[in-house]
Amino acid sequence: MKSLFASIIHHIGEAKRCIAIVGSGGKTSLMIGLANEYAKRGERVLLSTTTKLQKPENRAYGCHRYFHDDAILETVHHPGEKIFYALDGEEKALAPPIDRLALLAERFSVSLLEADGARGMDLKLHSERDPVIPPFTTATIALLSLAALGRPASEVCFGCDDRSIVDEAWLAAYIRRSDGPLKGAAGRVVLLCNQSERVDLKRIETLRNACADLPILFGSVALDTIIE
Helix, strand or coil: CCCHHHHHHHHHHHHCCEEEEEECCCHHHHHHHHHHHHHHCCCCEEEEECCEECCCCCCCCCCCEEECCHHHHHCCCCCCCEEEECEECCCCEECCCHHHHHHHHHHCCEEEEECCCCCCCCEECCCCCCCCCCCCCCEEEEEEEHHHCCCEHHHHEECCCCCCECCHHHHHHHHHCCCCCCCCCCCEEEEEEECHHHCCHHHHHHHHHHCCCCCEEEEECCCCEECC
């Protein structure tokens, strides 16, 4: 089967300079997987956030070096190297100043920014304050999890009190909502339906047809596979 990470990288192409990852259902795992794939290709890769991340001591980011202050601005970053940069909060790694991220986006060949939070839920409706997509973003990956299918929306969708059961029609409408996964998307856009390996192919085809006009991919971040 095709590599999901390689397929996303192919779609993004030269718009790789600053990639914002938003939505829900696997953002951090996707960021780590893409970082590994870009590093294999000799890119200088930055992993950071405009919101919050798990601390490196609680999550294996697999980076070569970790920075929590402006020391990152004084170092040389090499091809194939993955660098983590976020401020050190009490419980989470916190977003650095946007001007620092803008400067680093010019120094790294790829910046991967987790730009959203969903408290571990499969889907998310956005408030006026989020997602935090910086103005220098060149590509956006909007994520959602098909593990939500068959469950009440209020149980699987952050910010939603709808008790309707999530099905293909519900997801198709959710994807097109102004406060849905594509809110604020900038640059080259990819909509990724994660955990597709759990879903019958007929259901995937129904959702694909309903979103045929959108740049949508179906796959598994955990397995690094794409379902065509």
